[in-house]
Amino acid sequence: MASKTSKQLTILAVVAHPHDITHMCGTLAHHVQDGDRVTVVTMTGGTHAHNQKLIDEMRKPAEQRNLAILQESEEAYGNRKAGEFRRVCALFGISDARLLSYADYPWRLSEDMYQAVAEIILEVRPDIILTHAPRQTNERGWIAYTRHASHADCGIIVGEASGLAAQPDVKSGRQSHPHPTVFYMGVDFPLEQSELFVDISDQAENRIKAEILFTSQDHTPEFANKRINIGAGFMGWMSGTSYAEGWVRARPQLARRLDLTDEEIARRDLPSVEYLARIGKLTTVGV
Numbered sequence: 001m002a003s004k005t006s007k008q009l010t011i012l013a014v015v016a017h018p019h020d021i022t023h024m025c026g027t028l029a030h031h032v033q034d035g036d037r038v039t040v041v042t043m044t045g046g047t048h049a050h051n052q053k054l055i056d057e058m059r060k061p062a063e064q065r066n067l068a069i070l071q072e073s074e075e076a077y078g079n080r081k082a083g084e085f086r087r088v089c090a091l092f093g094i095s096d097a098r099l100l101s102y103a104d105y106p107w108r109l110s111e112d113m114y115q116a117v118a119e120i121i122l123e124v125r126p127d128i129i130l131t132h133a134p135r136q137t138n139e140r141g142w143i144a145y146t147r148h149a150s151h152a153d154c155g156i157i158v159g160e161a162s163g164l165a166a167q168p169d170v171k172s173g174r175q176s177h178p179h180p181t182v183f184y185m186g187v188d189f190p191l192e193q194s195e196l197f198v199d200i201s202d203q204a205e206n207r208i209k210a211e212i213l214f215t216s217q218d219h220t221p222e223f224a225n226k227r228i229n230i231g232a233g234f235m236g237w238m239s240g241t242s243y244a245e246g247w248v249r250a251r252p253q254l255a256r257r258l259d260l261t262d263e264e265i266a267r268r269d270l271p272s273v274e275y276l277a278r279i280g281k282l283t284t285v286g287v
């Protein structure tokens with residue numbers, strides 16, 4: 001399986017908003033540790049999403065609103081969020097973290113986005129791309145669901161951009177890049193559709209810290225602990241470990257024979273008392 005290859009991999013992650021990267025940071029941290037090249041890209045600065053204080057103020061009648069909250073510029077809010085994005089990436093050892101400046105609201109899928117990601121693919125030359133599930137049924141016939149069009153559109157952008165990068169372009173003479181293997185993040189699917197769970201138990205604390213770092217989205221330590229323990233914690237529970245990140249392959253895997261990962265063998269051989277201790281392990285930060 002993929003985890004057994006000795007080849008160094010180049011991994012590109014493409015997400016809609018800065019916070020979206022957190023759902024895959026445990027997996028990415030393991031690749032950084034193994035010496036793989038990891039580049040992460042957010043299509044937007046998320047300057048309109050999750051501004052909870054502003055959302056609450058604008059629900060009030062005009063005369064009751066707090067002007068200080070209304071007057072924070074989009075740029076200032078965006079800068080806060082960009083800083084959080086970079087700090088979160090650094091927490092997991094990711095240094096190549098890029099923020100593209102497309103608007104998250106109103107969100108408009110454009111040809112320009114395909115081109116921008118194609119350029120990054122041609123520069124980085126990834127073996128694997130990690131992204132959101134596209135809105136339409138994927139190649140395995142599953143209907144993916146995501147809450148915002150921008151998330152689903154990221155999966156579409158990656159598909160289109162991969163096609164552009166693979167296209168021979170004699171005129172420019174550039175070196176084309178064959179289609180990378182694409183994995184969609186499991187949080188975009190019903191749990192049972194994840195076919196691969198990456199054991200991120202060693203990164204659970206960092207996943208909680210990453211949630212806490214997104215103060216622009218008003219995350220509290222309580223919120224952060226609960227979110228990771230019911231999200232990555234539940235994926236871990238279902239896959240027989242403490243914490244996990246789920247993945248769905250865009251295309252079925254190709255191999256010469258069936259195989260078991262080291263993690264599957266270790267899980268099978270674990271004494272049942274230790275197995276219960278493992279799935280029952282609770283990680284908390286600051287609460």
Ligand SMILES: [Zn+2]
Nearest residue numbers: 016017020151
């Ligand atoms: Zn998002």
